[in-house]
Amino acid sequence: MLATPLARRIAQDQGVDLSAVAGTGCHGKVTKGDVLAAAQSSGAGFAAVQAVKADITCLLDLISQLNGSREKALSLDAFFLKAAALAVQKLSLSSAGFSFAVFGGGEKEQPVVAGAESLSLSRISAQIGELTEKALSHTLSSKETLPAAFGVCDMSSFGVYAFTPVLRSGEAGIFGLAAPEDALVLEDGQVTVHKTAVVCLRYDARVLSEAQAAQLLSAMKSPFANADGNFTVAKAPAALCERPLPKPAQRNGRPSDFRGRLPARQTHASPAPPQGRAAEPFDAVMPPAAAGNREHSSLDGP
Numbered sequence: 001m002l003a004t005p006l007a008r009r010i011a012q013d014q015g016v017d018l019s020a021v022a023g024t025g026c027h028g029k030v031t032k033g034d035v036l037a038a039a040q041s042s043g044a045g046f047a048a049v050q051a052v053k054a055d056i057t058c059l060l061d062l063i064s065q066l067n068g069s070r071e072k073a074l075s076l077d078a079f080f081l082k083a084a085a086l087a088v089q090k091l092s093l094s095s096a097g098f099s100f101a102v103f104g105g106g107e108k109e110q111p112v113v114a115g116a117e118s119l120s121l122s123r124i125s126a127q128i129g130e131l132t133e134k135a136l137s138h139t140l141s142s143k144e145t146l147p148a149a150f151g152v153c154d155m156s157s158f159g160v161y162a163f164t165p166v167l168r169s170g171e172a173g174i175f176g177l178a179a180p181e182d183a184l185v186l187e188d189g190q191v192t193v194h195k196t197a198v199v200c201l202r203y204d205a206r207v208l209s210e211a212q213a214a215q216l217l218s219a220m221k222s223p224f225a226n227a228d229g230n231f232t233v234a235k236a237p238a239a240l241c242e243r244p245l246p247k248p249a250q251r252n253g254r255p256s257d258f259r260g261r262l263p264a265r266q267t268h269a270s271p272a273p274p275q276g277r278a279a280e281p282f283d284a285v286m287p288p289a290a291a292g293n294r295e296h297s298s299l300d301g302p
Contacts (some may be wrong), residue, residue, distance in 0.1 A: 002250045003030035003037040017168050019108070038169075047167045048210070051200035052217045054224045060195055076177075078125035079223075081152050082207055084175045085116035087219035088150055091212065093172070099151035100128060101165075109135035110168065112148045147171060156180060162198050173203035173213070175220065199224075 003011070003018055007030045011018050026188045059079060067073040077100055087099050099110040111131035116124055134140045147170040156179045157162055165176040170197035178198040185194045199220055203213050 002028060003035075005033065006032050007035045009266070012164075012166065017166060020169065022255060023120050033287065046205045047202055048205045049164055049197055049200060049202045050210070050213045050217055051162075052221060053196050054199045054221045055183075055185075055194050056224045057194040059224045060180070072122075072129075074121055074124070074125045075128060076156065077128050077152070077154050078121050080154055080175070080177050080191060081116055081128070082119075082124055083220055083223045084150065086223070087216050089117040090219050091215055093208075093212075093216075094149060097148040098144075099148040099168075099171075099174075100131075101151070101153040102132050104136045109140060109145070110148075110151060111135055111140055111144050148169050150174065150178070155269055156197065162200075164200065165202050167202045171204070172207040173201055173216070176200040176202070 002023060002025075003021075004025070008018065010016075010032060011021070016035050016038050018030055018035075020279045021030050021034050022028075023036055025031045046124075063074060063076065063079065079172050081098050081100055097112040097114040098099045098116045102111065111134065113119070113124060113127050113131070113181070119127075131144060134144070147168060150170050151165075151171055151174040153165040153174060154177045157178050161178050161181060163176060163178060165174045167174050170261070176199070178200075180195040180197040183194050183196040185192050199217060201213050201220075202219055208216075
């Protein structure tokens, strides 16, 4: 696909699939204007991203254990797609199928696995293998490439430790899996080495709320940290799935901050430090509301 460097960067930022954009430049080259027009028409500009770091030590051990006694090895893609499908199902979100990314020859194909939440890992792995061969040989049917509600993109084999997957037009969200890396964990007083990886979700903010995206990522982490032979996901609490999102309060027709405001900074003097010790910045007394922990977003998610 011919495209200017600026068009490619904007397409990546906006989540626009360049292969679906008709170029108006010289020899059909996709330009900045083409990408912006495609983003506006498809709603890609409403894409948002959340990410968590998941412990996949148990999952990798399980894959190694299962593949030790199998003729055909189970792929990591199969586990990742299955976990994503179960997470979507547990939150009662509709999904007609799950797409997965296949890269070959500088091109990207996204064939679809239908009914992944009810398929076994063996069947999912077999379907991924069959569809991957078709994608690389360019023999996929139109039915096998129909846009799915959700998708997965596994970049772990490329050694990428953080990335943002491209959200196609018509998709509600796409999960991304980065390469695992070593992390030191304290267990029972002993320092052990675990494998962790960034799991991200790029989603259409018009379809999913921030809370729903966070719940999906939380459900995704469950089978990774507690992987067993059944590879199940604990159901999310009903309160999280059914409770409506809070609406900002209205004040004079304008939304106000429903989290409240911090009190004005106090001007009283700091107490004197104990004898024999110099004053430190943390000796100052903070207002009670400011001293408390405030909710904030982080890479570790909910």
